[in-house]
Amino acid sequence: MAPADSGLVLLMALVEVKEGGAAGWLSRVASLSASDPAFERLREVMLSITAHRLSVQLEEGAVDRAGVALVRLVEALPPHRALLRLLSMVRFIQGAAGEAGGLLARVSRLAADEASGRGAAAMPVTVPEAGLERALHALERRRRDHQAVGSVVIPAHRVEGCIGRALDSVDRAVRYYRQAAGDPDARVHICVVDDASPDGTVEAVRGWSRAHPEHSLSLIANSRNGGAGRSRNLGAAMAMGPYLWFLDADDWFLDRHLWVTATALDRHPEIGFVRTGIRFDRIDRDITPVWRSASEATYPCNLAVRRVCHDLVGGFPDEEPFNPAGPEDVCYSRSLRSLFAGAKTAEPTVCYTLSDGNVFDRLRADMLSGRPPGQGAPPEPVHLAAELLIRRRLYALEAKRGMDWDGPPILPDGSGRMIVL
DSSP states (O other): OOTTOHHHHHHHHHHHHHHTOOSTTHHHHTTSOSOOHHHHHHHHHHHHHHHHHHHHHHHTTOHHHHHHHHHHHHHHSSOOHHHHHHHHHHHHHTTOHHHHHHHHHHHHHHHHHHHHHTTOOOOOOOOOOTTHHHHHHHHHHHHHHHOOSEEEEEEESSOTTTHHHHHHHHHHHHHHHHHHHTOTTOOEEEEEEEOSOSSSHHHHHHHHHHHOTTSOEEEEEOSSOOOHHHHHHHHHHTOOSSEEEEOOTTSEEOTTHHHHHHHHHHHOTTOSEEEEEEEETTTTTTSOHHHHHHHHHHOGGGEEEEHHHHHHHTSSOOSGGGTTTOTHHHHHHHHHHHHOOEEEEEEEEEEEOOOTTSHHHHHHHHHHHOOOTTOSSOOOHHHHHHHHHHHHHHHHHGGGTTOOOSSSOOOSSSOOOEEEO
């Protein structure tokens, strides 16, 4: 066989690819003269046949085998659209979407060059390959949807009249975050969990979402009332992004809440959560310091927490003594403090509203009395049951101390370490 015979060199190279040879002939193909039209036609036919054979392999599931052959051909031969298309599909299936997109762009540039060579105007040519462009676009859209800063979880029950105000406050806080971060595309997912409301709460949320299509919002509608803790856990399970915020539907965020808390978590990887100050509706000047401190240490709405930490402590308790309006927030806060260091800033970033019958309304007299939390009337059996459940959880969490994991450091003891921002 004479190495100068172009057709035979090409044939040997393609046989070599099929049999897994050492690519000795492939390197010769690239150096062959392209001036012979007959050789060019032969090469195109042979490469088209080879591309078809590798495509059959791909359809049969031999992805890695086809990929190895395609890489050798693409590296050794002049650019060939069919081979590049196939390799882009292989890379997409193998999980390398970025490389697949780059290969498909090369196919488009080749098509543009060929069009220009035929006298057509030189311009980019989009060359879809069996839905690959659409699949790449779908992955990118999913990445953007899930690449959120975090999620705001809003439990809602019978709040038709005020849920819009809470959602409006999230909207303003997201806008402030985008401006402060210099990232107009920053996303914060919103998850509203309707806890079997008998009024128009669900319709109000849907109406707000339709009026604000720029926000990513999920709505979960419970068939029965399970309490705020259970609703928060359901919302957290649907969350996107690494950070979680909680907002009661009758309260609202001040504009800086998301920015202040997310920035603290970004800058302090050693902490699991961060808390801010609270503006107490109507009694902010009169609430006693001891009650302000206790409220700011347990209120769920001035808190930002890493999702991994929320999951590790088991979320909010949802047993019967914590519903309705039990100390589920106290249990959750004590659980977080038992395992993770936290941070605290005095800046008020949320407004705790006073309305007839809510927890704030029931505790108002105590908050102004000067008595520390927990003093006054003897505890009822439901409170004693809740305290036993809290201690049971804290005891179980001790087994996690010292474990290996990828989140912030777990404290060696339950000292409740806090840093002041």
